[in-house]
Amino acid sequence: MTTDALARAAILPEPDLPSGAELLAEGRALARDWRVGPSAFLDHVGERCEADFKRRAMAGGRIMRHAQIGFRDAARSRRACREIWEACDREGAAVDRYGMTLDWAMGYPLELRREGPRGTGMMLEGPEDFAGLTAEAPVAPHFGDFVLGFPGAVANACWALAAGSTAIGNLGQMYTFRLPGWDDDIACVAETVKALGLIAAQPVEVLVHANLDDGYAATFSDLASGLGVALIERHVVNALVGASMTHCYGHHFSEPVGRMAFHLALADGARAPGSMVYGATTAYRGDAAQNHASLASYLLVDILGQTARPTGHAVNPVPVTENERIPDIGEIVAAQLFADRLIAHGGGHVPLLDTGAARAEADRIVAGARAFRDAVLTGLADRGYDTGCPFELFLALRRIGARRLEAAFGGAEPASVSPVRGGIEAMAARRLAAVGPDDRTAIAAAGLKVLIATSDVHEHGKTLLEIVCRDLGVAVVDGGVAVDPDDLAADAQASRCDLVCISTYNGVALRFVDAVLSELRTRGLATPVLVGGRLNQIPDASNTSLPVDVSDRVAERGAIVCRDVADLAPHLLGLAVPDDPA
Ligand code: B12
Known part of the structure; x- marks a missing residue:
C-alpha cells in the first residue's frame, strides 16, 4: 500500500484547527x-x-x-x-x-x-x-x-x-x-x-x-x-x-x-x-x-x-x-x-x-502558472482540504513546502527555467573545475558525511554547498533552513557527520556560531564547524546602527571562517587524508 505524503491527515493532523471564517471575522x-x-x-x-x-x-x-x-x-x-x-x-x-x-x-x-x-x-x-x-x-x-x-x-x-x-x-x-x-x-x-x-x-x-x-x-x-x-x-x-x-x-x-x-x-x-x-x-x-x-x-x-x-x-x-x-x-x-x-x-x-x-516567454509562464494553480487547488480539494478556507489553504501550502509542491503539481518540463538554480549551478561548476583529479579521488574514497544548514532564510549558499559536496562524492545531511543551534547540534550527533557547514546571513553570525559550538560541546562533540555567508552583527553598544564584521571573533571561538565555497575542498581533503597539511 502506498501512502500519500500530501494527504490531508499527513499535512494537517491537528483535530481542531481554527476556522478561516472565524479568524477573518475576528480581524474584521x-x-x-x-x-x-x-x-x-x-x-x-x-x-x-x-x-x-x-x-x-x-x-x-x-x-x-x-x-x-x-x-x-x-x-x-x-x-x-x-x-x-x-x-x-x-x-x-x-x-x-x-x-x-x-x-x-x-x-x-x-x-x-x-x-x-x-x-x-x-x-x-x-x-x-x-x-x-x-x-x-x-x-x-x-x-x-x-x-x-x-x-x-x-x-x-x-x-x-x-x-x-x-x-x-x-x-x-x-x-x-x-x-x-x-x-x-x-x-x-x-x-x-x-x-x-x-x-x-x-x-x-x-x-x-x-x-x-x-x-x-x-x-x-x-x-x-x-x-x-x-x-x-x-x-x-x-x-x-x-x-x-x-x-x-x-x-x-x-x-x-x-x-x-x-x-x-x-x-x-x-x-x-x-x-x-x-x-x-x-x-x-x-x-x-x-x-x-x-x-x-x-x-x-x-x-x-x-x-x-x-x-x-x-x-x-x-x-x-x-x-x-x-x-x-x-x-x-x-x-x-x-x-x-x-x-x-x-x-x-x-x-x-x-x-x-x-512576450512569447510571458505567454508560456502564464499558461504554466494557470496549470500550476489549477493543479494545486484541484489536487488539494481532491485530498479533502478545504480550499475555500484561507487558513487551511495557507497552512497546507506552508507545510507542504516549495520542493514538494512543485514536484507534485508543477509541469513535467519547466515553462521557463528559474534563474536561481541555473546561477547556483554555474557558481558550483566554477569551483569544482578547480579541484584536481587526485584530490577528487581521495575525497570521494573517504566516505565523508557533511551536515549543511542555514541560520536564516538565505539558502543559496547551502544549495551551492550541497551541489559541490554531491559532485565530490560526499554524503550530504540536510540540516535545514533557519534552524536553531540546539537542533543543529542534535542533528550533528544523530548523523555522526564529519563536518558541520553553516551558511549565515541575518546579522547574528557570532551569536549563532557561539551557540552551535556550545551545544556541540555539551554533547561531547568536537566536529569541525565551517561557516560562511555574511559574518556580521550589530554591536550591542553601536551608535551607527550598522553591522560590523565579526569574522575574526568567529574564528577565535574555534569555527573555520570561509570566504568562498571553494574553501570547502581543502577541508574535505584534510578529513579524507588526515596527514595532508591542507
Ligand atoms: C538573495 C538574497 C535574499 C533572498 C534569499 C532567497 C533564498 N531563499 O535564499 C531573500 C529575498 C529572501 C532575502 C531576504 C532577506 N534578506 Co537578503 N540578501 C540576498 C542577497 C541579494 C544575496 C545573498 C545570496 O544568497 N548570495 C548567493 C551566495 C551563494 O553567494 P555569496 O553570498 O556571495 O556567498 C559566497 C560565500 O560566502 C560562500 N558561502 C556562503 N555560505 C557558506 C557557508 C560555508 C560553510 C562555505 C564554505 C561557504 C559559504 O558561497 C558563495 C560563493 O563562494 C544579499 C546581498 C548580496 N548581494 O550578497 C542579501 C542580504 C544577505 N540580505 C539581507 C537582509 C537584511 C535580508 C532580510 C532581513 C530583508 C528583509 N527585511 O526581509 C531578509 C532575511 C530575513 C531573515 N529571516 O533573515 C542583508 C543582510 C544584512 C547583514 N547581515 O548585514 C543582505 C547582505 C542585503 C543588505 N545589504 O542589506 N535575501
Missing part, C-alpha cells in the same frame, strides 16, 4: 478601533490610499520610485525618511514610496519582542513609532517585511494602518521565513488571516503585498510555479478575503528577457496596481562601479517594462553598496538620483525595443 471586528489614519503622504497627494495614487500616476504615464529604509535605530530611520525625500526634491526627483524594513524580531508576539535575538533591521515599539516614521515625509509608507506571516501580524498591521499605511505585506515570508526559536506555524498563519480580515474591512483599499522572491519563487525551478503561487494568492485574497492582492518580484531576476517576461506575465489578470519591482540584488557581486552596471541593466528593463505595459509597480534602485552592508542615507539618495536620470533617458530607448521574445 478589530476594524472598529483600527482604521487607516492620516499620513504626510495621503495629505500631500490628496488621495485616500496609495492604490488610487498609483492609478493616477499610471494614467499620467509617470513611473514611480521605491526606496527601502530600515536602520536598527528608529531615530536614524526617521531622519532617513526626511532627508532622502528632501535631497531628491531639491534635485526635482520624487521618491514615491518607502519600504520600511522592520527587524525580523518584530515578527514575534509583543511579549517576546524585547527579549529575543535581533537582526539588523528596525524595531518599532508601538503605534507612535509607526506614525513618527510616516509623518516625516510625504512618501507612501509600505510596511512589508515582518508584518504579515508572523505571530505578531495583528499588532503590526493595526499600527501600520493607524500610521496611514495602505500597502502591507509580506505574504511571501509566511511560507519561508522562520523566526529563531518559534515553531508554532499555526499561530503564524492564523494571525495573518486575522490581519487580512482587518485589512479587508478598512473603508479604503489597502494593498496586501507579497514579495515572490521572499517566498517559494526563490526555491522553485520553474518561473511558472512562482507565478502560480501568485495566482493562488490572488484567489485567496481577492476572492475569499475580499481585499486587494499585489505582488513584487525582482531580487533573482538579473537576465533582461526573463525579467521583462515575468513583468508581462504578472500583469496578466492583475486587478490591483503593483507595489514595487525589487532590484536584482543577486547581480550585485562586485565593487560599486561594477554594481552600477547591474543597477543600470535591471532598472532599464523595469523602466521599459512600465512603458510597454504600465502596472503601477514602482522601480527600486537598490544602492550599489547593498552586497557589502545596509546602505547609508547618502547612498540611497545617490541611487534615487541615478534612477531619476535613467527614467529621463528611458523614453529614448523605446524605439530600440522589441519585446517579442519576452
Whole structure:
C-alpha cells in the first residue's frame, strides 16, 4: 500500500484547527478601533490610499520610485525618511514610496519582542513609532517585511494602518521565513488571516503585498510555479478575503528577457496596481562601479517594462553598496538620483525595443502558472482540504513546502527555467573545475558525511554547498533552513557527520556560531564547524546602527571562517587524508 505524503491527515493532523471564517471575522471586528489614519503622504497627494495614487500616476504615464529604509535605530530611520525625500526634491526627483524594513524580531508576539535575538533591521515599539516614521515625509509608507506571516501580524498591521499605511505585506515570508526559536506555524498563519480580515474591512483599499522572491519563487525551478503561487494568492485574497492582492518580484531576476517576461506575465489578470519591482540584488557581486552596471541593466528593463505595459509597480534602485552592508542615507539618495536620470533617458530607448521574445516567454509562464494553480487547488480539494478556507489553504501550502509542491503539481518540463538554480549551478561548476583529479579521488574514497544548514532564510549558499559536496562524492545531511543551534547540534550527533557547514546571513553570525559550538560541546562533540555567508552583527553598544564584521571573533571561538565555497575542498581533503597539511 502506498501512502500519500500530501494527504490531508499527513499535512494537517491537528483535530481542531481554527476556522478561516472565524479568524477573518475576528480581524474584521478589530476594524472598529483600527482604521487607516492620516499620513504626510495621503495629505500631500490628496488621495485616500496609495492604490488610487498609483492609478493616477499610471494614467499620467509617470513611473514611480521605491526606496527601502530600515536602520536598527528608529531615530536614524526617521531622519532617513526626511532627508532622502528632501535631497531628491531639491534635485526635482520624487521618491514615491518607502519600504520600511522592520527587524525580523518584530515578527514575534509583543511579549517576546524585547527579549529575543535581533537582526539588523528596525524595531518599532508601538503605534507612535509607526506614525513618527510616516509623518516625516510625504512618501507612501509600505510596511512589508515582518508584518504579515508572523505571530505578531495583528499588532503590526493595526499600527501600520493607524500610521496611514495602505500597502502591507509580506505574504511571501509566511511560507519561508522562520523566526529563531518559534515553531508554532499555526499561530503564524492564523494571525495573518486575522490581519487580512482587518485589512479587508478598512473603508479604503489597502494593498496586501507579497514579495515572490521572499517566498517559494526563490526555491522553485520553474518561473511558472512562482507565478502560480501568485495566482493562488490572488484567489485567496481577492476572492475569499475580499481585499486587494499585489505582488513584487525582482531580487533573482538579473537576465533582461526573463525579467521583462515575468513583468508581462504578472500583469496578466492583475486587478490591483503593483507595489514595487525589487532590484536584482543577486547581480550585485562586485565593487560599486561594477554594481552600477547591474543597477543600470535591471532598472532599464523595469523602466521599459512600465512603458510597454504600465502596472503601477514602482522601480527600486537598490544602492550599489547593498552586497557589502545596509546602505547609508547618502547612498540611497545617490541611487534615487541615478534612477531619476535613467527614467529621463528611458523614453529614448523605446524605439530600440522589441519585446517579442519576452512576450512569447510571458505567454508560456502564464499558461504554466494557470496549470500550476489549477493543479494545486484541484489536487488539494481532491485530498479533502478545504480550499475555500484561507487558513487551511495557507497552512497546507506552508507545510507542504516549495520542493514538494512543485514536484507534485508543477509541469513535467519547466515553462521557463528559474534563474536561481541555473546561477547556483554555474557558481558550483566554477569551483569544482578547480579541484584536481587526485584530490577528487581521495575525497570521494573517504566516505565523508557533511551536515549543511542555514541560520536564516538565505539558502543559496547551502544549495551551492550541497551541489559541490554531491559532485565530490560526499554524503550530504540536510540540516535545514533557519534552524536553531540546539537542533543543529542534535542533528550533528544523530548523523555522526564529519563536518558541520553553516551558511549565515541575518546579522547574528557570532551569536549563532557561539551557540552551535556550545551545544556541540555539551554533547561531547568536537566536529569541525565551517561557516560562511555574511559574518556580521550589530554591536550591542553601536551608535551607527550598522553591522560590523565579526569574522575574526568567529574564528577565535574555534569555527573555520570561509570566504568562498571553494574553501570547502581543502577541508574535505584534510578529513579524507588526515596527514595532508591542507
Ligand atoms: C538573495 C538574497 C535574499 C533572498 C534569499 C532567497 C533564498 N531563499 O535564499 C531573500 C529575498 C529572501 C532575502 C531576504 C532577506 N534578506 Co537578503 N540578501 C540576498 C542577497 C541579494 C544575496 C545573498 C545570496 O544568497 N548570495 C548567493 C551566495 C551563494 O553567494 P555569496 O553570498 O556571495 O556567498 C559566497 C560565500 O560566502 C560562500 N558561502 C556562503 N555560505 C557558506 C557557508 C560555508 C560553510 C562555505 C564554505 C561557504 C559559504 O558561497 C558563495 C560563493 O563562494 C544579499 C546581498 C548580496 N548581494 O550578497 C542579501 C542580504 C544577505 N540580505 C539581507 C537582509 C537584511 C535580508 C532580510 C532581513 C530583508 C528583509 N527585511 O526581509 C531578509 C532575511 C530575513 C531573515 N529571516 O533573515 C542583508 C543582510 C544584512 C547583514 N547581515 O548585514 C543582505 C547582505 C542585503 C543588505 N545589504 O542589506 N535575501
